[in-house]
Amino acid sequence: MKLTLAFLQIVLLLPSFSFSIRTNYTSIFSFGDSYIDTGNLVILYGGLATTAPDALITKPPYGMTFFGRPNGRASDAEALGLPLLPPSLAANQSFRRGANFAVGRATALERAFFVDNGFKAITSFNISLTVQLGWFDALKPSLCSSPQECEEYFAEALFIVGEIGYVDYGVMLLAGKSVDEVGSHMPQIIGKICAATEKLIDEGAKTVVVWGIPPLGCAAGNLVLFARQTGGELEPDTGCLKDLNQLSKDHNAQLRRALARLAGDGSGVRIIYADFYSPIIDFAVAPERHGFDAGGAIRACCGSGGGRYNFDLAAQCGMPGVSACVDPSAYVDWDGVHLTEAANRRVADGWLRGRYAHPPILSTTD
Template sequence: MGVALALSFLLCFCLHGVSSGSPSFTSLFTLGDSYIDAGNFVIMAPPAVPVWHDKPPYGMTFFGRPTGRLSDGRVTVDFIAEQFGLPLLRASLLNSSSDNVSKGVNFAVGGATAIDVDFYERSKLVQFKLINNSLNVQLGWFEQLKPTICNKTLLGHRECLSKALFFVGEFGVNDYNFVWNAGKTEDEVRSYVPKVVKNIVMAVETLIKEGAVYVVVPGSPPNGCSPTMLTTRSSLNKTMMYDHVGCLSDINRVAKYHNSMLRAAIDALRGKYSHAKIIYADFYGPIITILENPSRFGVAGADALLACCGGGGAYNWNASAVCGMPGVKACKDPSAFVNWDGIHYTEATYRFIAEGWLHGPFADPPILSALRY
């Protein structure tokens, strides 16, 4: 997304905003991983775990400083918050007494999994101690904070949550990455999809039973297009198969399988909870749309799969020189890149995704249309 096109998206974003007389959400609560983390990982990481995204050039585009977000600026839920006149959510673990939590809280943590982390440790799929940040843990944080959230509204719990917008996800990428990185086959990774989807659905159901009415459930992005996976997986296996845009076919097939199972599960939930508005947010389609038509979005074709901020290599991602490390520089114009740091996306990409979730075509139903009925 070049600068001119990014500005046109911003203009469209503002023109389509909710008018003062339109119904809106009172608050926004998000559970997820590093795609929407606003700083929880920085707070949770033990001293032995290196953290680089709390250093420049993270945050360079919008905030002018690192905020704990893994991007050059805002992420999807920031644009969603702005659409409804809500504050950009702070990390839940900041524990600031001045925070008005009734307007929303961001519980997301980088590296979070749908399956509890002790499963991966017991199964020897990882050789290191994981941070306890799974979906169930985040749900527990929400439960602990719920009395404070609802007391500030002077309403009952169910009523105070009925006009809130909840995000559950994205979850799954980290689960599958642990299995991929353990050297498992595509079929072995696929075997984890039902359990991942089941845990996501259980979380959505828990929130609805607590009084949530509007719940957005993002699917998996095309992780086979990420510079990290393209670099690490390709170095392990020189016979890797690539799709028409140069992404790893096996990883993206698993992502699509996850998304199809998640959509079917959401359909079942809609039948069970007819009063709820459960929105499937397509995280895969918008990324592929840009990669298939890079010039339309101001992205040079040769740069479409490269990280904006990185330490070199075929995809500008190098494990020994990642974004945030001393001497590692960002590209001059992040809006002309899809990927920011090898895993996460640029603010311009997140803006495009958020627009597609709000208005369509990348949400079923679009968030704004769900609010009208």
């Protein structure tokens, strides 16, 4: 029996669309970092009791607007409209309907790259995109028993290569590298994302959603941490750091070109580019038009420090004494990096219906 996935069921409540809609994916398999992690980082740390800085997501007020408690998700949201997939590292779970391999702080590049180049601000876990694909390979025998069966099974699944690359660039920036130096590694990062997409296609995937990265210059944390390092020039229409946003734009442009080459190989595979940049820019340019407070686009809801951005690296969301704003739905930025549930819902809506996805996720035509 095919699963009509939760994030597609909403279409049943809406008028008919001019494009064909597919709602019969049997499963979802997702990869990426904290934007889509459903609990793998917490499992790696051994549960909710950890005091490790990476695991602040295990502390209140994370989860306040949806689950009512911390739940191992870095964003206070429903993983951008996607169903609540079990983390792949969870024990005693059935993954026939899908698994989430994403981990908070995951990178596209291998951990060895950062270690060999002397970068210190990298997690102690080996959780790169390549490692996540290895977890997927290890899970396959429990899902299908022969190459043909696997190919048929994965042809009916929806694959998601979620946001990845943000942490790669962030680690290098935190180490004091210039934006130009960081950008020099962009082809390697793009190559890892495309290699992952190609591998999934080789496994039998027929529909793959690949996320771009958000505007790095609009995150409250980056506005505080990297203003001096980037020269501090702000875009007049958004208030975001110009150089960091250009880095995001360049990454996304290269990624789209590379994905277009993959999609054009005649294999019949549908590769959907999920634009994670444009919606956040739209929110920053005209927050009130999208339902947010005028000051809520680039100011963290959960944080400390006050001022325009409400972010302090020494008093981050989840740390003792740090609280969230009264109404998170009035904000775009949740904790200085991740989005609020309200912002995520608007992004998801744009991906499902096509304003921010190319082609729309709910369309079977390009």
